[in-house]
Amino acid sequence: MPVPTIEWIGGVDGKIKIIDQTLLPNELKYVYCEDRESIFHAIKTLMVRGAPAIGIAGAMGTVVSMKDCKADDYESFYRELKEATAYLGSSRPTAVNLFWGLKRMEATAQENSQKPVSEIKEILLNEAITILEEDKKICRKIGENGEAFLKEGSCVITHCNAGGLATGDFGTALAVMFAAADKGKKISVYADETRPLLQGSRLTAWELKNAGIDITLICDNMAAHTMKRKKVDCVIVGADRIAANGDAANKIGTYSLSIIAKEHNVPFYVAAPVSTFDMTIASGEEIPIEERGPDEVTTISGNKIAPDDIKVFNPAFDVTPASNIKAIITEMGVIHNPDMEKVKSVIGNNS
Numbered sequence: 001m002p003v004p005t006i007e008w009i010g011g012v013d014g015k016i017k018i019i020d021q022t023l024l025p026n027e028l029k030y031v032y033c034e035d036r037e038s039i040f041h042a043i044k045t046l047m048v049r050g051a052p053a054i055g056i057a058g059a060m061g062t063v064v065s066m067k068d069c070k071a072d073d074y075e076s077f078y079r080e081l082k083e084a085t086a087y088l089g090s091s092r093p094t095a096v097n098l099f100w101g102l103k104r105m106e107a108t109a110q111e112n113s114q115k116p117v118s119e120i121k122e123i124l125l126n127e128a129i130t131i132l133e134e135d136k137k138i139c140r141k142i143g144e145n146g147e148a149f150l151k152e153g154s155c156v157i158t159h160c161n162a163g164g165l166a167t168g169d170f171g172t173a174l175a176v177m178f179a180a181a182d183k184g185k186k187i188s189v190y191a192d193e194t195r196p197l198l199q200g201s202r203l204t205a206w207e208l209k210n211a212g213i214d215i216t217l218i219c220d221n222m223a224a225h226t227m228k229r230k231k232v233d234c235v236i237v238g239a240d241r242i243a244a245n246g247d248a249a250n251k252i253g254t255y256s257l258s259i260i261a262k263e264h265n266v267p268f269y270v271a272a273p274v275s276t277f278d279m280t281i282a283s284g285e286e287i288p289i290e291e292r293g294p295d296e297v298t299t300i301s302g303n304k305i306a307p308d309d310i311k312v313f314n315p316a317f318d319v320t321p322a323s324n325i326k327a328i329i330t331e332m333g334v335i336h337n338p339d340m341e342k343v344k345s346v347i348g349n350n351s
Helices: 036-044 051-066 074-089 096-111 117-149 173-182 199-210 220-229 254-263 340-347
Strands: 006-009 015-019 030-033 155-158 188-192 214-218 234-237 241-243 248-251 268-271 317-320 327-330 333-336
Touching (some): 006 117, 030 036, 036 074, 051 074, 051 096, 074 117, 096 117, 117 173, 117 268, 117 327, 173 199, 173 234, 173 268, 188 199, 214 220, 234 254, 333 340
Parallel strands (some): 155 188, 268 327
Antiparallel strands (some): 006 015, 015 030, 248 317
16 A cells, blocks of 8 residues: 555644655655645645645645634635635646645535534535545546556556655556556556656655566656667656646656657557546646746755756646647546547546
8 A cells, every 4th residue: 555645634623644755765754734834835845746636735725724714704714715725726836636626625615605614614624535535546546447558568667756645545657557566467667767856766766666566767868768779668657737638737858758759659648637637728838837946956955966046947847749648547538549529528527
């Protein structure tokens, strides 16, 4: 069983327990978030990360934001709740699951507007825990739907981290690998290190090694050579937002990996829950791309690796066009050669 990434501790006056992923693999440390500022900080600084996980964090963050609310009427309570969700939503702009989780909490409050505020707080907590439990089932289903793509002896390349650390349980891209291994298939994985924050080397390699899966770490710029010289059967990655036409935003470097895969006739798969689809946008051109601070590029573990005052461009994500994606694996089914019509035929209005 994966180590729980995020949990709720206690009742309505409780707190959020997360793994501080910035310290892995050197230290497994838990952090407790008891107010909206602490969970905002955890999301912003990538203590908790991965689209599904920050969706859960947003939902639970709504609960900790409202537990000390003194409002005794619904209108005042909901006004404060909207302030809290707007604040939490400003932590990271690209992963749509965060906004999905926050909107779901807003809708839950609206649906129970006739009830006492104290009861609404309990209902919001139950909804956040439900989101977590649903994500666990979704991750397992993604694994079930995707494991058929991996045969005995299959070799996979993956980028960034889309495992249990990025979700409530089993992962998305890594769920496919975990499910294949659970079926007794011996597979091997090349994990891109994933600069600038090394989620591949720090997190994915840690998860796969602990799961007993044959894992080899490579630098991001070794992927093309690896595909050319080694037997690579497919690429499997996660996603942070998927447009209606199947264009998928994921960690920076994913787009270039898809181009390399296409050049070498290696199928490129995206594994993501339906909540990662944003059917309000037609294509990836409309996905907002988060840009982060220069220190992530100019330093590694606090050690300077670039000249002082050098200009830095640090986008956290890029968009892989649907034309480069062989299939998107969701809990509701597999979308082969995705386009707008095929996306709608599988997920309908469920995003």
